[in-house]
Structures are given as C-alpha cells and as structure tokens.
Amino acid sequence: MSANDAAHGGPDAHGPLRPVPDTGSLPVSLISSIDPVLRDVLVTSLLLERPGMLALRYDVDAEHGALRRVLGDAERVIDDSLVELDHPCVSCAMREDAIPLLARLAGESRWNGLLLAPPISADPEVVVRTILPGRQGWHLGASAAVVDTRTAVHDLLEDDTLAERGLQWADGDERAVGEALAAQIEYADLLVLDGADGAARELIEHLRAPEQQVAASMHTLHPKTLLLGRHSRARAEARRDPRRVAPYGGPTAHGTWTLDLSSDRPFHPDRLLEHIEELGAGRLRGRGRFWVPDRPGTICQWDGAGGQVSIGAIADAGRDLPTTRLVVTGVGPADAERVRRAFGRILLTPEEWADGLAPWLGIEDRLAPWLGEREAAA
Template structure:
C-alpha cells in the first residue's frame, strides 16, 4: 500500500445545510482489486471513514455484509434477503445499516460498495428516498485502462466471469461496465492514461463527469465533498437525450452519430440488426417505427448484445431516430453506418405518410410488446 498523501489524515467537511448529515459515496466496479485499492487508500486518509461492503454469497440468497475501518473489519455478517436483487438488498439492509453507521458520532463518511457488477443507478435510486442522517455525495466507477476495451466491447458475459448478481442475470460484461461508467459522476481509471482503453472511455464519458487516474491518487474530497446529482446521472443514461461526446482517435476509436427524422422500417430493422448492433461496439439511442408512432423505443448494445424496447410515449411531435455508436475496429464503421441507412424508411416510403402502416403486421411485437400495451 502506498504511503498516505498527507502526514495527517483529513476528515470530510460537511456541506452547508447538511451539518449533521454524513456523506456516502457509492463505489462500483467489476474488478475487486481495483475497488478495494481505492477504498483502502481512502480509509487510511480519512479519520472516521467507514466502508460498507456487500458480497454475493455463493449458492445462497444471502449477501455478506462487511463494515471495514482503517484498523480492520468491524462487522462481518450474512444477510438473508427476500429477493436476491440490487434494490431489495439496498432497501432491506443498506438503508438501516447506513442510518445506524451515520448515527455513530465518530463516523465522518461512508464508502458503500455493493457487489461487483451492481448498477449504481439502481443503488442510488433505491437509497435516495431514505437520505436523512446521511446523503449521497457521489457515485464512483472504477475500471482498468488495460482491459477497458475488452471489457466494454468484448462478448464475455457476467456469468462467464463469475460476476453476475444472481441466477438469471444474463448481462454482458460490457453492459454492466457501461452502466457504471455512464451513471457515475466520478470515473477512476487505473493504468495507462493514453492507451486504447483510456481513449475508449473518453469517447463514452460526458464532459461533466470527472475522470481521475490512479486509485491511490484519489483524495477524500473527490468522492465525499459534493452531492450526487441523480437526475443528471439518469439523463446521461436516457436514450432520449443521447449525444456523442467524441474524444481522441490516436488508437483508432471512432464514434458515429446517426440521426434521422425518419423511423426504422420494422422488417428491415430485423434484417439488419446484426449488422447494426453486432460486434465490438457500444451503441445507445432511440428509434421509432411507423406502425407505432406513439412510442419511443430504446436501443442499448454492448459487446454484440442489443436490447430494444418501447419505453416512452411520444409527445405532440413525432420522435426522431438517433443512435450513437462507438467502436475501435475500423471495418465496423462503414458496416454500422450502412446498416443504419438500410434500416430506415426510404424518402419515398416516408413521403407516403403513416396511413399505409395502420393495421400492418408488427414483426417487432416480441421485443416491443403489443401495440396497445402501455409503455
């Protein structure tokens, strides 16, 4: 463990108007070593700081709860849950535990580390209504620059890595890591700062997200000195507001901003979906189809897996189709661009309006639901 950055540990300073509220940072990662390195470094640098860590207990519906301080483990218990899901774990155990720990006079802040692969938007969303003696100061996501390209764009699943939360968790590694990086207001990237992995992260992060290098160089105020903006974090993940961020291209990373007022042709979308979403890509966005003009559909893809669904209702105006796709293999760029163009209604089809689609067969119903279903 590297030496502390100061000779005297510091204490997090309370925010104005939150004098008695303890700051809590949600720390997520796929790599246990990286996460624990950051947590240990911060514990050694701050008086009164505790880590509340959860681990999945194998072959059980229980979670292992650990409370750790700079001088060692304070608590180590198995917690039985009614349902093995993120929201249940946070609601049933983390909420009362945070309240209990925040009530201890010697505690100045808490680092909450849910099990590896947890989605921080679910963790924070479940915790927010219960803020009182504590408040959410930040969401921190850790990743290794050396493996970021493979983790985000490769086809490995959480099950194959031994990282799934529970039986039935079919997410890809890329899907889980992208969710952590895109929600969090602080990203900590270890390893080479100018390699292909770091370049890819630059393309995926929004300008307002702080990017820090080296877990041991992260200071206590970086993670406990602010207030988590949950609405802004959710907006970054909202396909209705997707936009390209761009970034360096020294290692061949590219981002396509595919935007059109025309909808996808349902049949051609199905025919082109592998060309549009397959391979080593991270793609996000929204689309619509002419046989359900009242629905905005979400597109979310990583590592060759794509999920689509009718998520929102349109307003007074017709929606637009916009996909933002990032990759690093040069041959994928023209393939994706051309597949997007082929999937759209042609200008001639668009000129005929939506009337020809009334009552038409809906080949996307297995994925988007029946047309009369609420979205």
C-alpha cells in the same frame, strides 16, 4: 448522418468536483466496479487517507443464497455478516439492510464519511434508486466507478457475459460484461482509472460526458474529492437517458471513432430485424432511440454493448413524432462504415416516408416480442 470525432480534454485535464456546503449529514459515496480487487484496493486506500471514515461493502454469496455485508474502517472489521435473501431481488435485500444501517451510522455522529460498495457488476442507477428514498441523516457524495484500463477495451467491447466470469449481480443476470461496465461508467460522477493503456483511456474519453471527472490513477484520488462532492441523480440519469443521447467524441490516435446517426425518419420494422446484427453486433458501444411507423406514439430504446443489443419501448412520444438517433462508438475502421450503411438501410426510404403513416395502419406487429404489444393500431 455524421461522424463526430472531435476531441475533448484528456484524463488529466479536469479539476476537482465542485464542493458543497457541509449540511451536517453523513456523506455516502458509491464505489462501483466489475473488478473486486480494484474495488477493494481503492476503498482500502481511501480509508487509510482519511481516519474516521467507514466502508460498507456488499457481495453476493451464491453458495449460501445471501448477501455478505462487511463494515469496517482503516483499523478493523466492525461487522462481517450474511444477510439472508428471502427473494432473488438483491437490490431489495440491500434496501432492507442498508437503509436502516446507514441511518444508524449517521445517527452515531462519529463518522466523517462512508464508502458504499455494492456487489460487483451492480448497476449504480438501480442501487441509488433503491436506497435514496429511505435516506435519513445522510446524503450522497460523488459517485465513482473504478476501471482497469488494461482490460477495459475487452470488457466493454467483447462478448463475455457476467455469468461466464462469475460476476452476476443476481440469479438470471444475463447481461454482457460490457453492458454492466458501460452502465457504471456512464452513471458515475468520477471515473477512477487504473493502468496506463492508451487505447482504453481513449475509448473511455469517447464514452464519458464532459461533466464527468477523471482521476488518472487510484493513487491520486483523495477521499475529500468524493465526500465533498454531491451526487445528482437527475444529472446521472440524464446521461443514460436514450432520449437525450449525444456524442461526446474524443481523441482518435488509437483508432477510436464515434458516429452520430440521426434522422426524422423511423426504422422499417422488417429491415430492422433483417439488419440488426449489421447495426449492433461486434465491438461496439451503441446507445440511442428510434421509432417505427406502426407505433408513431412510442419512443424505443437502443442499448448495445459487448456484442449484445437490447431494444424496448420506453416512453410515449406525446404530440410530436419521435426522432431516431443512435450514437455508436467502436475501434475497428471497417465497423464504422458497416454501421453507417446498416443505419441507412434500416430507415424508411424517402419514397416510403413520403407515403406517410397511413400504409402502416393495422399491419402485423413484427416487433411485439421485443417492444411489447401495442395498445392500438397506428
């Protein structure tokens, strides 16, 4: 186990996203946020900077059980309609509405770009997976997440839920605000920061990958930065893949820390349940993978933010035994030592590990409610 707090470049240290050749298709850039005001301010600002560009915005209209679709440019609202939800799947409704609409707009050949703003708190990975297979005449430019640094530390680390704030993406959305915001930050090609809070900017530096670009202000972002960029779905999904988790580190002037906790040993199922709050509760963002000895062929995910922790079986391990690695970021010094101790307590001890996996054959599957039923005994 080791702590990684090495700094990398600050928000103003990054050049523009690498441009790509003009393919003749319409560039579409995704704008994600948990703040409707900031999202709309950014979109409006970009429209004013580049005549001939469109914005397509979707919002959940809970009162009418519909999606509100607003299409416009810098001068006018072209369309403001309600898209009926025949089922509770918002992403399905977006697919049914956005895919043909984007194809039609791309075919008109009079627009030089489009900003697509999905509903507030939407997971951009889900949105891209939903619409990308149906693309016709358009391609994804760089994706952006706009973040309010005045509230980002609270949003990412406290236990507010989307439901408490009225920000649910859909009925039954039980995510914490921190989970939704972390997903947007980790997926985006470009982070657009508003506000000058140093602690928030430091925290974001720990959470973002070095390849992700940072705009220090909404007012310094030019539309070409988004439209001439090219979104790589594979690269964005790799940043969020718990099997490939890595610590990024960052500055520590405001007390932000990142722990890189790793071991070849698995978690003890009983001790995981006993110490899970010590490892995951509190003002933390934690991601990674683990395994348990009664499921040696399964890689499990650890995903924690906003005081919530989600675990689940995500992949087969293949021929080799899995490994355990969690990357945890926080802001309280006492939390770092608590997390480190809990990680060590949950792992199989060297003596238990020396006994091999035979003692775990056929034992009760204590984690089945979270990991699902195992297919066969280890």
